[in-house]
Amino acid sequence: MNLNGKKVAVLGCGRSGIAAAHLAAAHGAARVCVFDSDPEAVCHDATVELVAGAGEKEAREFAPELVVISPGIEADKPWALAFTCAGAPIIGEVELAYRYFGGRIIAITGTNGKTTTTALIEHILLQAGRSAKACGNYGYPFSEVALQKPQPEFSVLEVSSFQLETVQSFRPEVAVWLNFAPDHMDRYTKVRDYCRAKLRIFENMDEKQFAIIRVGEKLPHIKPQVVEFSAYDGGGILRYEGTCIKQIDTTVVDLKGTALVQAHNAENTMAGILACRAVGLKDDEIVPALANFEPPHHRCEFVAEEHGVLWLNDSKSTNLHSTEAAIRSQKRPIILLIGGKDKGLDYVPLLPIMQGKVKLCVVFGQIAEQLQRTFSGTCETVRVQTVSEAVRVAATRAESGDVVLFSPGTSSFDQYKNYAQRGDDFRQAVSGILRL
Numbered sequence: 001m002n003l004n005g006k007k008v009a010v011l012g013c014g015r016s017g018i019a020a021a022h023l024a025a026a027h028g029a030a031r032v033c034v035f036d037s038d039p040e041a042v043c044h045d046a047t048v049e050l051v052a053g054a055g056e057k058e059a060r061e062f063a064p065e066l067v068v069i070s071p072g073i074e075a076d077k078p079w080a081l082a083f084t085c086a087g088a089p090i091i092g093e094v095e096l097a098y099r100y101f102g103g104r105i106i107a108i109t110g111t112n113g114k115t116t117t118t119a120l121i122e123h124i125l126l127q128a129g130r131s132a133k134a135c136g137n138y139g140y141p142f143s144e145v146a147l148q149k150p151q152p153e154f155s156v157l158e159v160s161s162f163q164l165e166t167v168q169s170f171r172p173e174v175a176v177w178l179n180f181a182p183d184h185m186d187r188y189t190k191v192r193d194y195c196r197a198k199l200r201i202f203e204n205m206d207e208k209q210f211a212i213i214r215v216g217e218k219l220p221h222i223k224p225q226v227v228e229f230s231a232y233d234g235g236g237i238l239r240y241e242g243t244c245i246k247q248i249d250t251t252v253v254d255l256k257g258t259a260l261v262q263a264h265n266a267e268n269t270m271a272g273i274l275a276c277r278a279v280g281l282k283d284d285e286i287v288p289a290l291a292n293f294e295p296p297h298h299r300c301e302f303v304a305e306e307h308g309v310l311w312l313n314d315s316k317s318t319n320l321h322s323t324e325a326a327i328r329s330q331k332r333p334i335i336l337l338i339g340g341k342d343k344g345l346d347y348v349p350l351l352p353i354m355q356g357k358v359k360l361c362v363v364f365g366q367i368a369e370q371l372q373r374t375f376s377g378t379c380e381t382v383r384v385q386t387v388s389e390a391v392r393v394a395a396t397r398a399e400s401g402d403v404v405l406f407s408p409g410t411s412s413f414d415q416y417k418n419y420a421q422r423g424d425d426f427r428q429a430v431s432g433i434l435r436l
Helices: 015-026 056-062 078-082 093-098 114-127 142-147 191-202 263-278 283-290 320-329 348-354 368-375 387-397 419-434
Strands: 007-011 031-036 049-052 066-069 090-092 104-109 132-136 154-158 174-177 210-214 225-230 238-241 244-247 250-254 301-306 309-313 334-339 358-364 380-383 403-406
Touching: 007 015, 007 056, 015 031, 015 066, 015 093, 015 142, 031 056, 056 078, 066 093, 090 093, 093 142, 104 114, 104 191, 104 263, 114 132, 114 154, 114 263, 114 283, 132 142, 142 154, 174 191, 174 263, 210 263, 225 263, 238 263, 244 263, 250 263, 250 283, 263 283, 263 320, 301 419, 309 419, 320 334, 320 348, 334 368, 334 387, 348 368, 358 368, 358 387, 368 380, 387 403, 387 419, 403 419
Parallel strands: 007 031, 007 066, 031 049, 066 090, 104 154, 104 174, 132 154, 174 210, 210 225, 225 238, 309 403, 334 358, 334 403, 358 380
Antiparallel strands: 238 244, 244 250, 301 309
16 A cells, blocks of 8 residues: 555544554555544654644545544545545555565454453464464554564454454455444444444455354355354364363363353354464464453453352443353353443343343343333342442342353443443452451
8 A cells, every 4th residue: 555645634533543554654654634623632652743622624624645544433424525525535544554564463352352352363373382472352452563673573452343344455364254233233223233333354255264153153155164062052173171172072272270261151162273383383282272361351250159149240242242141151140230321232132041040140230120121020120320339239139159240231331431440440349348
């Protein structure tokens, strides 16, 4: 991609936007300017030109020859389209970085489990002596990795639907499709639009590449070689029995005693094993790395076990599918803490999964009233306002042998700035109640 002498507009001054600006400048762009519609936007990098509070007037005046858009900004809205007034194409930060990255790419998408799988694959590669960076929607912006000298051998790239909307030539060597369930209905008008965006991960792949896919995913025909796995449905190259990942009747690894033993993390592990096999690693390079891997925080994270009650923090659960996976993974009676922002999701599909597993549901946040109506016919449901109140209720009702599962099933933006702050609040409330 020849940027010599060109004007480049980068939309959004978050970390990925700043990285994209540096990458474009490093490859000869005559002028790179970052635009943000927020009048209070700040860039702490003095080498980057920023226009805060930019409107359509500023977009047309700048008249760039290339527009690089951050994933949180919708490319088909008037503000973004104003930057194309001189015929400039719009690409995303991932697409820009792809054009300047010379290494091998393992890309991971799915509604849930992306971050854990991305972190795990990076961990396996590093333990096996390969150079690798987790990036994209997790870790570093891809553009930062593309700027590194030398570049790592592997980019382990978590890609969201928002990032995939604006790819053009992007083609990973291995694409991991973990799962699909409705989400982001505040951005997409139809579920099929969300699915179509995610499917773009396969768009430029051919028979020489690999697609690692969970059994039961209803995908259209794709060109790469498909390798399947499953912890729940059987079938596939790898399956999960007890605490063991098996291939036919041979145990590949026993996850007992690791942080990956719950079924949803076993699926992430199977995807990671298959992805690493696809790029040439052997099982004796892969398996030892699983013993000391710790999943990122807020993903069915152990918080405490006191008086026989297990407390788990799954604040990263921002949709139904992630909560469903967390419920399925538990073998103890569950006290479920669920709630948050109203994203327009229908929670009725959770009812058969909750039946016989969830003994008490404590609902909170903006969506609490809807959840109480939905769940009260399936299990006892208590409505509160805040996470700390939910923890107090759970503490008074939990009995030895129970698990208190904090799996909100929706986003946190009604009360928190992000899921991590929400998860930290949960952990602090548990620590206060249990006096840890």
